Amino acid sequence: MNEVTLTIDGLAITAAEGTTVLRAALAGGVYIPHLCDHPDLDPVGVCRLCMVEIGGRMVPACRTPVSEGLTVATGSPLIDAVRRTAVELLIANHPEDCLTCSQNDDCQLQRVAAYVGVDRGRLGRLRRTAEEVPVDRSNPFFNYDSNKCVLCGICVRTCGQRQGVGAIDFAHRGFDTTVSTFGNGPLAESVCESCGECVVRCPVGALAPKALEQPSREVKSVCPYCGVGCGMYLGVRGNKIVSVRGDTENPANQGSLCVKGRFGQGFVNSPKRLTTPLVRKDGRLVEATWDEALDLVAETFSRHTGDQFATIASAKCTNEENYLAQKFTRAAMATHSIDHCARL
Amino acid sequence: MAGLVTSFGSGAMTNSIAEISDASCILAIGTNTTVAHPVIALRVKEAVRRGATLIVANPKEIDLCRFAGMFLRQKPGSDVALLMGMARVIVDEGLADEAFIEQRCEDFDAFKESLEAFDLDFVEQTTGVPRDKIVEAARCFATSKPAAILYAMGITQHIHGTDNVMAVANLALLTGNVGKPSSGVNPLRGQNNVQGACDMGALPNVYPGYQKVILPEVREKFEKAWGCSLPESVGLTHTEIFDAAYHGKIKAIYLIGENPILSEANANHVKEAIDKTEFLVVQDIFMTETAELADVVLPAAAFAEKDGTFTNTERRVQRIHKAVDSPGEAKPDCWITSQIAQRMGVAGFDFAGPAEIMAEIASLTPAYGGISYDRLGNEGLQWPCPTPDHPGTPFLHGAKFAAPSGKGRFVPLEYKPSAETADEKYPLILTTDRSLFHFHTATMTRKVAGLEALDDRELLKINPADATRLGVEHGQTVRVASRRGKMTVEVDVTDVCPPGVVSATFHFAESPTNELTNSALDPVAKIPETKVCAVRIEKVS
Numbered sequence: 001m002n003e004v005t006l007t008i009d010g011l012a013i014t015a016a017e018g019t020t021v022l023r024a025a026l027a028g029g030v031y032i033p034h035l036c037d038h039p040d041l042d043p044v045g046v047c048r049l050c051m052v053e054i055g056g057r058m059v060p061a062c063r064t065p066v067s068e069g070l071t072v073a074t075g076s077p078l079i080d081a082v083r084r085t086a087v088e089l090l091i092a093n094h095p096e097d098c099l100t101c102s103q104n105d106d107c108q109l110q111r112v113a114a115y116v117g118v119d120r121g122r123l124g125r126l127r128r129t130a131e132e133v134p135v136d137r138s139n140p141f142f143n144y145d146s147n148k149c150v151l152c153g154i155c156v157r158t159c160g161q162r163q164g165v166g167a168i169d170f171a172h173r174g175f176d177t178t179v180s181t182f183g184n185g186p187l188a189e190s191v192c193e194s195c196g197e198c199v200v201r202c203p204v205g206a207l208a209p210k211a212l213e214q215p216s217r218e219v220k221s222v223c224p225y226c227g228v229g230c231g232m233y234l235g236v237r238g239n240k241i242v243s244v245r246g247d248t249e250n251p252a253n254q255g256s257l258c259v260k261g262r263f264g265q266g267f268v269n270s271p272k273r274l275t276t277p278l279v280r281k282d283g284r285l286v287e288a289t290w291d292e293a294l295d296l297v298a299e300t301f302s303r304h305t306g307d308q309f310a311t312i313a314s315a316k317c318t319n320e321e322n323y324l325a326q327k328f329t330r331a332a333m334a335t336h337s338i339d340h341c342a343r344l
Numbered sequence: 345m346a347g348l349v350t351s352f353g354s355g356a357m358t359n360s361i362a363e364i365s366d367a368s369c370i371l372a373i374g375t376n377t378t379v380a381h382p383v384i385a386l387r388v389k390e391a392v393r394r395g396a397t398l399i400v401a402n403p404k405e406i407d408l409c410r411f412a413g414m415f416l417r418q419k420p421g422s423d424v425a426l427l428m429g430m431a432r433v434i435v436d437e438g439l440a441d442e443a444f445i446e447q448r449c450e451d452f453d454a455f456k457e458s459l460e461a462f463d464l465d466f467v468e469q470t471t472g473v474p475r476d477k478i479v480e481a482a483r484c485f486a487t488s489k490p491a492a493i494l495y496a497m498g499i500t501q502h503i504h505g506t507d508n509v510m511a512v513a514n515l516a517l518l519t520g521n522v523g524k525p526s527s528g529v530n531p532l533r534g535q536n537n538v539q540g541a542c543d544m545g546a547l548p549n550v551y552p553g554y555q556k557v558i559l560p561e562v563r564e565k566f567e568k569a570w571g572c573s574l575p576e577s578v579g580l581t582h583t584e585i586f587d588a589a590y591h592g593k594i595k596a597i598y599l600i601g602e603n604p605i606l607s608e609a610n611a612n613h614v615k616e617a618i619d620k621t622e623f624l625v626v627q628d629i630f631m632t633e634t635a636e637l638a639d640v641v642l643p644a645a646a647f648a649e650k651d652g653t654f655t656n657t658e659r660r661v662q663r664i665h666k667a668v669d670s671p672g673e674a675k676p677d678c679w680i681t682s683q684i685a686q687r688m689g690v691a692g693f694d695f696a697g698p699a700e701i702m703a704e705i706a707s708l709t710p711a712y713g714g715i716s717y718d719r720l721g722n723e724g725l726q727w728p729c730p731t732p733d734h735p736g737t738p739f740l741h742g743a744k745f746a747a748p749s750g751k752g753r754f755v756p757l758e759y760k761p762s763a764e765t766a767d768e769k770y771p772l773i774l775t776t777d778r779s780l781f782h783f784h785t786a787t788m789t790r791k792v793a794g795l796e797a798l799d800d801r802e803l804l805k806i807n808p809a810d811a812t813r814l815g816v817e818h819g820q821t822v823r824v825a826s827r828r829g830k831m832t833v834e835v836d837v838t839d840v841c842p843p844g845v846v847s848a849t850f851h852f853a854e855s856p857t858n859e860l861t862n863s864a865l866d867p868v869a870k871i872p873e874t875k876v877c878a879v880r881i882e883k884v885s
């Protein structure tokens with residue numbers, strides 16, 4: 001891909017042809033306020049926060065392609081005024097519970113507001129007497145609080161374009177515009193597939209996971225469900241998996257996950273896990289030590305080598321485990337009767 | 345898999361997942377992709393957004409149909425007729441890729457002759473798909489390049505599943521859609537490491553890397569490597585193992601991470617077979633329906649509690665890393681298997697860790713020859729990766745086919761009906777399916793409260809016409825009976841199923857669908873016909 005060099009606030013930035021001024025600036029370490037742009041989605045230019053000046057004209061940086069020699073100014077008295085009004089309109093009615101919001105510290109609205117600098121006094125005049133809308137808690141994995149929504153449309157585009165589901169869309173017009181399901185019903189009763197892709201991309205706390213625990217570290221892994229083998233990072237806190245994040249660098253899934261991958265790893269920490277070997281005594285399975293169980297197995301298997309023995313291996317186990325299972329069957333048990341559920 | 349080996353010399357997905365987005369035509373047959381492989385479905389949708397034509401061929405109106413330019417609703421079990429019919433149109437209209445056939449393929453003439461039997465009258469009648477739709481689909485598939493075919497269990501779980509796969513492969517060869525990016529024949533594997541389990545030789549006829557058990561030079565290679573003598577003849581397959589157990593021939597079974605009582609076709613038979621097995625050892629992370637019947641249950645570590653590799657459906661070998669400790673006394677499967685071997689006094693099971701096992705795998709498995717933990721990094725490696733400096737292989741059969749002749753083989757086919765067809769006593773066809781929210785026998789997913797909340801019970805899907813005729817209503821509980829078993833289940837009246845066809849998953853122990861299904865086997869691949877089973881529906885009062 002060809003590269004071009006442009007100047008943003010006097011700084012020379014090299015970017016790939018075809019990208020936008022906003023993305024080139026962000027990649028080059030220059031912040032331009034923005035809410036409705038997302039690298040995974042086509043730009044739409046609705047929030048108007050990313051306005052910049054090029055050749056004396058005000059243009060949205062997210063909709064302006066880079067070109068050789070382009071000169072961009074990210075601020076001017078006019079731009080600042082436009083931006084401030086846009087931000088103030090957004091936050092005038094935004095709930096003020098930032099500290100208890102799960103997006104705290106990672107919120108694009110906080111970032112934008114801090115950058116623009118907001119005058120508290122003016123907010124009161126902008127406030128509408130809209131009623132607080134109840135939070136949609138119907139989905140088991142995440143909530144939707146439309147009071148916090150900034151109408152960037154990232155969730156709508158994610159669900160519609162990227163996921164091809166279209167569970168949510170804009171409803172009503174003007175001041176009354178909201179994001180909601182078809183017929184305004186709860187998410188759980190919509191065609192939502194609970195993939196969580198909208199939640200991941202929501203720049204504020206409107207779509208937020210129910211699980212609030214943040215991981216203290218992340219471990220690279222692969223989803224244990226279907227054959228796509230999506231790359232994921234398991235978020236771990238103590239000895240518990242508290243979050244799952246799609247691996248954007250993995251070529252198989254490019255960051256995406258489905259509902260099972262993203263929200264279905266809780267089984268690992270299930271209290272129903274087997275925790276001790278069990279041996280059948282007097283018709284009942286009773287707890288045993290590893291030594292007891294393994295000796296019993298080794299001794300009994302020894303008596304049934306060859307045609308009397310078979311292994312059913314697992315398509316959920318690792319390559320190394322399957323290798324050992326077949327080596328065991330062939331080398332130790334002297335039979336090739338090993339199979340797994342590939343056929344099912 | 346056996347079918348693809350015959351046609352191409354390798355049973356794996358020919359191309360890579362990411363390539364799907366750039367296909368210009370996609371034929372998705374026998375795959376409910378949005379449900380069973382949701383993230384691959386995203387690539388299909390992306391291709392459609394970029395202008396590709398999607399052809400969905402499925403007896404049921406699956407979600408993917410929303411994106412399809414064409415929907416071919418063939419009758420269950422009529423895939424060979426449909427695919428051969430399309431091939432016939434392509435040949436008759438001169439749309440075949442003659443240069444590709446000439447240079448890269450063999451046995452075309454015999455195949456062409458077998459097309460004689462598939463005139464469109466016959467195909468239309470057998471498949472129930474109108475002839476102009478077949479013609480339109482054939483033209484589109486032959487003229488939009490590259491074209492990719494995706495398929496899953498809807499193709500393989502039939503008594504003639506191997507024929508189905510070869511029919512798919514024929515179509516790809518005929519149009520020159522093999523050995524190029526964004527094309528190919530792409531079986532989507534169900535479980536996360538089915539590909540790896542096959543690669544590792546957890547199969548009765550091959551050692552790791554598909555090296556045949558019956559070849560003396562192969563046997564000698566492994567005897568030398570493992571320092572033991574090895575049996576000469578092939579072993580038993582999954583279904584045959586339970587048959588042998590039923591007849592008292594197999595006395596001990598080592599069952600790792602499987603729940604055959606729910607997953608096997610004709611599950612009652614499996615239950616009886618297990619009852620007759622003298623010694624059943626089950627190694628799993630949960631107490632499953634099958635583990636309840638075991639003599640010894642060994643608690644295993646879950647994927648997040650160990651290091652190792654999985655190989656996904658596109659042949660990508662990827663690392664997993666230990667994230668948390670196992671609960672209680674649970675141990676990694678590697679440790680357990682090694683312990684049993686060592687306690688039996690067998691040498692060759694004292695590995696320092698999974699990296700060392702991978703080194704042994706690489707030394708004995710040509711396709712994994714260049715794979716080591718050091719190299720797996722962020723993206724993993726796609727086999728074949730024969731040497732330490734090989735970059736891996738995104739698509740197969742580029743310069744030549746993996747078969748010994750180096751050529752892609754056309755296979756002449758004839759249409760064979762399913763083992764069971766609807767009759768007076770059992771007038772409906774039951775076909776199995778999956779839910780987006782559960783996996784396989786749901787041993788894992790049903791332990792996740794949120795998934796259970798989204799989908800907590802079996803629903804038998806039935807067409808409104810059938811429902812009206814039987815006088816059953818949405819939400820009503822009915823009894824479904826086949827020649828092998830019965831279950832009670834709630835009814836979901838929906839157009840998704842065509843008249844005469846009902847469908848259910850097998851995720852729920854309360855409604856054990858596989859007690860009904862047919863274990864009649866494909867003679868080559870030995871896959872049971874769970875996709876076609878004749879049933880009747882009775883009202884329960």
Ligand code: SF4
Pocket residue numbers: 158159163165166167168191192193194195196197198199
């Ligand atoms: S979770 Fe997925 S399907 Fe549901 S609204 Fe969000 S993007 Fe759409």
Ligand code: SF4
Pocket residue numbers: 223224225226227228229230253256257258259260261262381382383384
């Ligand atoms: S996240 Fe979903 S699509 Fe990806 S491997 Fe897991 S189950 Fe399959």
Ligand code: FES
Pocket residue numbers: 033034035036037044045046047048049050051060061062063
């Ligand atoms: S980011 Fe450019 S208009 Fe919203």
